[in-house]
Amino acid sequence: MKDDLTARAHTWLTEDPDPDTRTELAQLIESGDVKELEARFSGTLQFGTAGLRGELGAGPMRMNRTVVIRAAAGLAAHLKKNGHENGLVVIGYDARHKSKDFARDTAAVMTGAGLRAAVLPRPLPTPVLAFAIRHLGAVAGVEVTASHNPPRDNGYKVYLGDGSQIVPPADAEIAAEIEAIGSLLDVPRPDTGWETLDDAVLDAYLARTDAVLAAGSPRTARTVYTAMHGVGKDTLLAAFARAGFPTPDLVAEQADPDPDFPTVAFPNPEEPGAMDLAFAKAGETDPDLIIANDPDADRCAVAVKDNRTKDDRTKDDRTQDDNGWRMLSGDEVGSLLATHLVTRGAHGTFAESIVSSSLLGRIAEKAGLPYEETLTGFKWIARVEGLRFGYEEALGYCVDPEGVRDKDGITAALLITELASGLKEQGRTLTDLLDDIAVEHGLHATDQLSVRVEDLSIIARAMERLREHPPTELAGLPVTEAEDLTRGTDRLPPTDGLRYTLTGARVIVRPSGTEPKLKCYLEVVIPVTGHADLPTARTKATALLTTIKQDLSAAAGI
Numbered sequence: 001m002k003d004d005l006t007a008r009a010h011t012w013l014t015e016d017p018d019p020d021t022r023t024e025l026a027q028l029i030e031s032g033d034v035k036e037l038e039a040r041f042s043g044t045l046q047f048g049t050a051g052l053r054g055e056l057g058a059g060p061m062r063m064n065r066t067v068v069i070r071a072a073a074g075l076a077a078h079l080k081k082n083g084h085e086n087g088l089v090v091i092g093y094d095a096r097h098k099s100k101d102f103a104r105d106t107a108a109v110m111t112g113a114g115l116r117a118a119v120l121p122r123p124l125p126t127p128v129l130a131f132a133i134r135h136l137g138a139v140a141g142v143e144v145t146a147s148h149n150p151p152r153d154n155g156y157k158v159y160l161g162d163g164s165q166i167v168p169p170a171d172a173e174i175a176a177e178i179e180a181i182g183s184l185l186d187v188p189r190p191d192t193g194w195e196t197l198d199d200a201v202l203d204a205y206l207a208r209t210d211a212v213l214a215a216g217s218p219r220t221a222r223t224v225y226t227a228m229h230g231v232g233k234d235t236l237l238a239a240f241a242r243a244g245f246p247t248p249d250l251v252a253e254q255a256d257p258d259p260d261f262p263t264v265a266f267p268n269p270e271e272p273g274a275m276d277l278a279f280a281k282a283g284e285t286d287p288d289l290i291i292a293n294d295p296d297a298d299r300c301a302v303a304v305k306d307n308r309t310k311d312d313r314t315k316d317d318r319t320q321d322d323n324g325w326r327m328l329s330g331d332e333v334g335s336l337l338a339t340h341l342v343t344r345g346a347h348g349t350f351a352e353s354i355v356s357s358s359l360l361g362r363i364a365e366k367a368g369l370p371y372e373e374t375l376t377g378f379k380w381i382a383r384v385e386g387l388r389f390g391y392e393e394a395l396g397y398c399v400d401p402e403g404v405r406d407k408d409g410i411t412a413a414l415l416i417t418e419l420a421s422g423l424k425e426q427g428r429t430l431t432d433l434l435d436d437i438a439v440e441h442g443l444h445a446t447d448q449l450s451v452r453v454e455d456l457s458i459i460a461r462a463m464e465r466l467r468e469h470p471p472t473e474l475a476g477l478p479v480t481e482a483e484d485l486t487r488g489t490d491r492l493p494p495t496d497g498l499r500y501t502l503t504g505a506r507v508i509v510r511p512s513g514t515e516p517k518l519k520c521y522l523e524v525v526i527p528v529t530g531h532a533d534l535p536t537a538r539t540k541a542t543a544l545l546t547t548i549k550q551d552l553s554a555a556a557g558i
Contacts (some may be wrong), residue, residue, distance in 0.1 A: 005034065005037050005038060005041060006029060006037070008041050009025060009028070009029050009037055009040075009041060009059070010029065012025065012041075012058070012059060012060070012066065013025050013026060013029070015066060015183065015184040015185060016058065016064070016065070016066050017065050017066070017069070017105075017184075018064060018065040018066070018101070021057065021058035021062075021064045021065070021066075022058070024057060024058045025040075025058035025059065028040070028058070037059075039059075039061065040057065040058060040059025040060070040061050040062060041059050041060060041061065042061060043060065043061060044060040044061065044067075045060065045061060045062070045063065045067055046175070047071060047074070047171065047174060047175040047178055048171050048175070048513075049165065049166055049167055049168065049171045049377065049379055049513070050155075050157070050377075050513050050514050051071075051155060051156045051157040051158045051165075051166070052067065052068075052071055052155055052156040053146055053149065053153060053154075053155035053156070053514055054153060054154075054155070055152050055153055056097055056098060056152055056153065056154055063098070063102075063146075063153070063154045063155065063156075064098075065098070065101060065102065065105055066184060068102045068105050068106065068144075068156060069105050069109055069184055069187055069189070070178050070181050070184065070187075071156055071174075071178055072105060072106040072109035072110065072142070073109050073113070073177075073178070073181050073187045074174050074175070074176075074177035074178030074179075074180070074181060075089075075140065075142070075158060075174055075177070076089075076109055076110055076113035076115055077113070077177040077180070077181075078170070078173055078174045078177045079115060079139055079140055080113065080114070080115070081177075084115070084139040084140070084161075085114060085115070086114065086115065086116065087115055087116065087138070087139030087140070087161075088115070088116045088117070088118060088136060088137065088138040088139060089106075089110045089115055089116070089117050089118070089138060089139065089140045089141065089142065090117075090118050090119075090120070090129060090132045090133050090136055090138045090140075090141045090142075090197075091103045091106050091107055091110075091117060091118070091119045091120065091129075091141070091142045091143075091144070092119075092120040092124055092126065092128065092129030092132070092141070092142070092143045092144070092145075093119075093120070093123055093143070093144035093145070094123050094126070094143075094144065094145040094146075094230065094231050094257075094295060094296045095123040095230065095231050095257030095258075095259055095295075096144075096145065096146060096151075096153075096154050096259045096295075097151070097154065097259045098154055099123065099144045099145065099154060099259075100123070102144040102154065102156065103119055103120075103142075103144050104119070105189070106142050106144070107119050107194040108189040108190060108191070108193075108194070109187060109188075109189055110194065111190050111192075111193040111194045112187065112188030112189050112190050112193075113188065115139075116194075116195075117193075117194035117195070118136065118138075118194065118195040118196075118197050119194060119195070119196050119197065120132065120197055120201070120202075121196060121197050121198055121199060121202070123231045123257060124202065124231055124235065125231055125232055125235050125293075125296060125297035125298065125408075125409065125410060126143050126145055126147075126157070126296040126297065126298040126406070127205075127297065127298055127404045127406060127407070127408035127409070127410060127411070128201070128202060128205050128235065129141055129142075129143045129159075130143075130159060130163050130164075130404045130405060130406040130408070131163070131201075131204070131205045131208065131403055131404045132197075132201045132205070133159055133161065133163045134162070134163040134403075134405065135201060135204055135205075136201065137161075138161060139160070139161045140158065140159060140160055140161060141158070141159040141160075141163075142156065142157070142158055142159070143156075143157040143159070143296070144156060144157075145157060145295075145296040147294055147295065147296050147298070147299075147514070148228075148266065148267050148268035148269075148294040148295060148296075148299070149266075149267075149514070149515070150261075150265075150266055150267075151259060151260050151261045151267075155514075158174065159406075162383075162405060163382075163404070163405040163406070164378070164379060164382035164383055164405045164406060165377070165378065165379035165382070165406065166379065167379045167380065167383070168493075202235070205235075205403075206235070206238055206239055206242060207242075208400065208403040208404075209239045209242065209243070209400075209403075209410065209411050209414060210242060210243070211400060211403070212399055212400050212411045212414050212415055212418075213243055213414060213415070213418050214344055214418070217418050217421065217422060218418070218421040218422050218424070218425045219243060219244040219245045219246075219417075219418070219421055220245075220246070220421045220424055220425065221245065221246070221287075221288040221289060221417050221418075221420040221421040221424055222246050222248075222249075222285070222287040222288050223240075223245070223246070223248040223249070223287050223288065223289055223290065223291050223417060224248065224249045224250075224251065224278055224281045224282045224285060224287045224289075224290045224291070225237075225248035225249070225250055225251065225290075225291045225292070225293075225413075226250070226251035226254045226255070226269075226275070226277065226278045226281075226290075226291075226292045226293075227250075227251075227254060227255055227256075227257075227293055227295075227297070228254055228261075228264065228267045228268075228269065228274065228292060228293060228294055228295055229254050229256070229257060229258040229259075229260075229261045229262070229263070229264070229267055229295060230257060230267065230293060230294060230295030230296060230297060231257055231295065231296060231297060232293035232295075232296075232297030232409060232410065233250065233255050233256065235297065235410055236248070236291075236293065236297070236410050236413060239410050239411075239413075239414055240413075240414070240417075243414055243418075245414075245417055245421075248291065249281060249285045249287065250281075251277045251278050251281050253277055254277060254278075261295070263277060267294065267295050268294060269292040269293075269294060269299070269301035269327070269395065270301070270327075270394070270395065274292075275290070275292060275301070275303060275327060278290050278292060278303065279303070279323070279325045282303070282305075282323075282325055283323050283325075288420050288421075288424055288429075289302060289303065289304055289416070289417070289420050289430065290302065290303035290304075290325065291413045291416070291417070293409040293410075293413070294395070294409065297409045297410060298396065298406065298407045298408060298409050299394070299395040299396050299407060299409045300333070300395060300397060300409035300410075300412040300413050300416070301327060301328075301395050302327070302328045302333050302416055302430075303325050303326060303327045303328065304325070304326065304328060304429065304430050304431055305323075305324055305325055305429070306324045306325070306326050306431060328430070328434075329393065329446060330356070330391070330392065330393040330394055330395045330396070331356060331357035331359065331393050331444070331446045332434060333391075333395070333397065333412075333416060334352065334356065334357065334359075334360060334391035334392075334393070334397065335357065335359050335360065335363060335434070335437055335444075336416065336419060336430060336433060336434065336437075337389065337391065337397060337399060337412070337415055337416060337419070338350055338360055338363045338364070338389060338391075339363060339433065339437055340415065340418070340419040341388070341389050341399075341415075342363060342367045342369070346369075346388050346389065347369070347388060348369070348370070348386050348387060348388025348389070349369065349370040349371065349372055349384055349385065349386045349387050349388055350363070350364040350369055350370070350371050350372075350388060350389050350390070351371070351372040351373070351374060351381050351384040351387055351389070351390040352372075352373060352374070352381065352390060352391050352392060353373070353374055353375065353376045353377065353380070353381060353392040353393070354373050354374065354375060354376065354492065354497075354499070354508060355376055355392070355393055355508050355510070355519075355521040356391065356392050356393040357393065357444045357446050357523055358444065358506065358523060358525070359437070359441055359442075359444040360391070361373070362441040362442070363437075363441065366440075366441070369388075370386065372384045373491065373492070374492070375492055375493065375495050376392065376495070376497075376510065376513065377392070377513065378390070378392065378396055378398065378406050378407045381398065382398065382401065382405040382406055387401045388401065389401075391407075392407070393446065393521070395409075397409075397412035397415075399411050399412055399415050416430075419433075435531055435534055438528055438534060438537070439528050439529075439530060439531055439533075439534070442525050442526060442527050442528055443525065443526040443527075443528050443534065443537045443538065443541055444523060444524075444525050445523070445524050445525075445526070445538070445541035445542070445544075445545060446521070446522060446523045446545075447522045447545040447549065448519060448520060448521055448522065449519075449520035449522065449549045449552060449553060450517055450518070450519050450520070451517060451518045451558050452515070452516060452517050453516050453517070453518070454516070456516055458518075458558070459511050459516075459517075459518045461557070462509075462518055462556040462557055462558050463496070463498070463509070463511065463518075465555070465556060465557050466498055466509060466555060466556050467484060467498065469555070470482040470498070470500070470555075471500065471551065471552070471555045473502075473551075474500070474502060474505070474507065474547075474548045474551045474552060474555075475505070475544050475547035475548045475551055476547075477502040477503050477504060477505050477544075477548075478502065478503055479500050479501070479502055480501050480502060480503060481499075481500070481501040482498070482499075482500050482501075483498065483499040483500075483501075484498060485497040485498065485499060485510075495510070496510060496511055497509060497510035498510070504524060504525055504526070505522070505523060505524040505525070505544065505548065506522075506523045507520060507521070507522055507523075507548065507552060508520070508521045509521075509552070509556070518556070518558060520549075520552055520556075522545055522548050522549060522552075524541050524544045524545055524548070526540055526541050
């Protein structure tokens with residue numbers, strides 16, 4: 001066993017083009033670290049609808065140049081097999097460790113395969129790459145990013161020519177082509193032959209952002225902005241300047257790209273502590289709202305000042321700062337943007353993932369607009385016919401589907417700041433509008449039970465336990481329908497998930513597609529007759545969500 005493991009490691013070493021990972025692997029072989037070698041060579045990173053994502057390092061179970069070159073060669077073979085022999089592939093990348101190397105390798109492989117390749121001029125937001133695919137008429141795009149994952153990770157996201165991420169069966173077809181790649185030494189990788197784009201494509205993206213806003217709308221809201229050590233700052237500042245908004249006050253410690261993300265444990269605005277520096281900056285400047293992007297700027301987080309006293313706030317208010325600043329949930333921002341677009345007279349379909357709040361459906365229905373529910377991920381939302389607005393609870397919003405057929409944290413930031421500006425002119429705030437929405441449609445309160453694991457078998461056991469012994473009630477609410485989504489529904493293709501419909505509530509349980517997490521999405525809906533009912537409704541919702549979470553955790557054994 002050990003001899004076979006060492007032989008595989010030596011074979012990998014002979015093909016590895018990266019001196020950093022060659023040195024790393026040689027040291028592992030030299031030290032005889034069987035446990036670590038087994039972890040690196042126990043299989044291969046699986047290419048799926050999320051592309052590739054994993055920890056950087058040597059070996060087939062890590063993200064490295066060898067894995068990326070094989071992925072690029074598989075994608076090139078897939079494109080050629082589907083009639084795109086001379087097609088253009090656009091490649092973008094973030095500022096993580098090795099991202100630029102992975103982008104260059106991809107360009108070299110595409111060029112060597114007879115395709116045309118164009119690389120964005122520098123690390124830029126993922127939505128710029130998604131825009132560039134459609135703008136340049138490319139047959140595919142690649143974004144090298146691990147989004148909001150920890151610093152040790154990187155990833156490889158693939159788009160097809162419609163500008164949206166791959167879905168089945170393309171993922172399996174590309175995976176099969178990757179598997180068929182023989183020796184890496186047989187993959188042509190010229191040193192030149194691809195194009196490095198100039199700023200024209202970025203300028204075109206920025207010009208497109210103007211279309212997100214209504215002509216003549218107020219542009220007065222003041223913001224604090226954090227790029228979370230990612231690539232969003234320059235693009236967002238340029239978009240805000242074009243729009244005529246006040247220049248955002250930057251969280252200086254997080255403004256510039258840094259692949260080590262030194263001020264945050266996880267570079268995700270949703271994680272505890274990630275927004276602390278932004279809250280501190282807001283305490284100095286007293287803005288109207290706080291805007292945060294994740295490191296590749298496809299997500300947008302929003303925080304607002306809550307003027308209620310601590311005693312009047314409930315746990316679902318997500319207060320994270322002693323001065324009253326609180327993060328809005330993705331569902332709250334989604335409902336605000338949807339309401340704003342309805343007020344502006346938007347036409348077209350509103351869409352969201354199944355784990356997002358059912359409130360969007362109510363907003364669309366009252367406005368007489370089509371509404372669709374999709375599987376989790378923008379790869380599904382972006383494909384909804386006639387899409388006008390799409391969102392998912394994990395801070396992703398598509399507000400300009402003709403320009404960017406993916407989530408876009410830059411244009412979402414523009415639209416929420418326009419809404420805040422209009423409310424400011426009326427002496428109102430985003431929280432005032434959230435109260436109005438609750439009175440009109442009922443209070444939709446959401447929460448998550450999210451369990452991060454080291455051992456993925458824990459997730460499998462929890463899902464198996466729930467399938468074998470589904471709960472009949474949660475928080476005293478009877479489960480009226482229990483659905484195993486692996487069987488699909490009349491409107492959704494199969495997916496690994498469970499959905500429980502309760503009287504006045506809903507629960508969805510699924511393994512995360514990008515992180516080692518079991519994620520449980522909870523929603524309760526409390527009827528409200530007027531603004532005076534809201535404090536009582538919030539208290540009731542919080543109590544229900546807390547008990548549902550406890551009961552579900554017990555049922556899943558987590």
